[in-house]
Amino acid sequence: MTHCSRHKKQLSRRDFLKAAGAAAAGVAVAGCQKETALPPTPEAPPTSPPQKAKDTTQPQVAIASLRNYDRKAVYQHVRDLLDGIGGLGDVVSAGDRVAIKVNLTGGTSSPPVTGGVAPIDSFVTHPEVVRALGQFVRDAGAKEVMIVEAVYEWASYVEWGYEDVAKACDAKLIDLNDSAPWDSFGHAKVAGHHVYPDFAFNHILEDVDVFMSVSKLKNHWWAGVTHTMKNLFGLVPYRFYTLREGDSYRSEFHGEGDTPTTRIPRVIMDLNRARPIHFGLVDGIKTAQSGEGPWIQNMTALEPGILIAGKNAVATDAVATAVMGYDPTAERPNPPFIRGDNHLNLARELGLGTNRLDEIKVVGENIDDVKTDFEPCWG
Numbered sequence: 001m002t003h004c005s006r007h008k009k010q011l012s013r014r015d016f017l018k019a020a021g022a023a024a025a026g027v028a029v030a031g032c033q034k035e036t037a038l039p040p041t042p043e044a045p046p047t048s049p050p051q052k053a054k055d056t057t058q059p060q061v062a063i064a065s066l067r068n069y070d071r072k073a074v075y076q077h078v079r080d081l082l083d084g085i086g087g088l089g090d091v092v093s094a095g096d097r098v099a100i101k102v103n104l105t106g107g108t109s110s111p112p113v114t115g116g117v118a119p120i121d122s123f124v125t126h127p128e129v130v131r132a133l134g135q136f137v138r139d140a141g142a143k144e145v146m147i148v149e150a151v152y153e154w155a156s157y158v159e160w161g162y163e164d165v166a167k168a169c170d171a172k173l174i175d176l177n178d179s180a181p182w183d184s185f186g187h188a189k190v191a192g193h194h195v196y197p198d199f200a201f202n203h204i205l206e207d208v209d210v211f212m213s214v215s216k217l218k219n220h221w222w223a224g225v226t227h228t229m230k231n232l233f234g235l236v237p238y239r240f241y242t243l244r245e246g247d248s249y250r251s252e253f254h255g256e257g258d259t260p261t262t263r264i265p266r267v268i269m270d271l272n273r274a275r276p277i278h279f280g281l282v283d284g285i286k287t288a289q290s291g292e293g294p295w296i297q298n299m300t301a302l303e304p305g306i307l308i309a310g311k312n313a314v315a316t317d318a319v320a321t322a323v324m325g326y327d328p329t330a331e332r333p334n335p336p337f338i339r340g341d342n343h344l345n346l347a348r349e350l351g352l353g354t355n356r357l358d359e360i361k362v363v364g365e366n367i368d369d370v371k372t373d374f375e376p377c378w379g
Contacts (some may be wrong), residue, residue: 095143125216146171229314288301314354
């Protein structure tokens with residue numbers, strides 16, 4: 001496998017989107033662009049999202065192997081994943097309201113990855129994976145299903161097939177950049193926070209009974225990998241978390257200079273404590289390596305042909321990281337955590353789960369049998 005060229009520079013998302021003519025275009029539906037400052041924290045203590053009972057048993061993570069997004073095949077393999085970890089009965093109860101967070105980074109103005117590979121086949125969550133999960137969530141008795149993301153523009157849902165998914169699952173599409181159906185945003189508290197004591201959240205994120213994260217199997221320039229836990233960056237309205245006027249991404253999460261090295265992993269921890277994940281599904285059927293989106297110039301398409309599922313986000317991401325050919329306990333500057341501290345190590349230290357493979361029960365495919373060595377973000 002060819003190593004990434006080390007002399008190329010990272011193209012910032014801001015510059016990339018400006019070049020594409022999208023920097024000022026919108027990351028929210030019409031009508032929610034007027035708020036530019038973080039709404040004031042209410043005087044009453046913020047409420048925390050509903051908590052499921054803590055599972056103290058050995059975490060189980062399931063791996064399935066498949067090579068395409070054929071609807072029937074994806075449905076069957078998601079079913080096998082769920083069967084392997086005991087089903088959804090201990091996650092979704094009859095009458096529950098369920099939110100499924102997808103990863104639709106970059107917006108529809110993003111060009112294809114090198115070679116003309118479509119976004120859903122390279123750097124955003126494929127709709128067929130969400131369709132299958134949504135159907136099983138309904139079968140488990142969910143009263144209401146919502147597909148949520150702070151989309152770059154509503155067209156992300158439309159052009160990437162999510163309107164059809166929502167119809168098939170009787171789900172609602174929610175843009176988390178907007179406070180609708182409420183008039184204002186809520187504030188989710190972070191106990192023992194690293195960086196943020198609370199976050200501006202659409203109240204849906206506080207009110208749902210079950211929260212799921214469905215991500216793409218990818219590298220990340222700063223975080224090393226972006227799976228179930230890093231996917232939560234897209235929970236907050238970007239416009240409340242920018243450093244400069246005109247920034248079209250959450251630049252405040254990154255900070256300035258060298259601060260992303262320590263700041264981004266700890267923001268990930270704050271987000272995951274503000275809105276705990278009950279189930280994670282990682283789409284690695286078709287993806288890309290060396291970056292999280294085409295603003296990373298060395299990013300290239302890859303087809304690992306796998307799906308990964310688990311009820312503990314840390315363990316799920318540890319297995320996903322191992323499947324990419326990395327040690328999930330590695331520390332900076334060892335790949336893939338070249339620039340940033342390993343957020344999986346931080347999560348283990350906080351008691352959120354384990355990233356040690358010998359403490360995780362892997363069911364379905366074996367890690368070594370499906371491993372695909374990803375090129376990290378060398379730069």
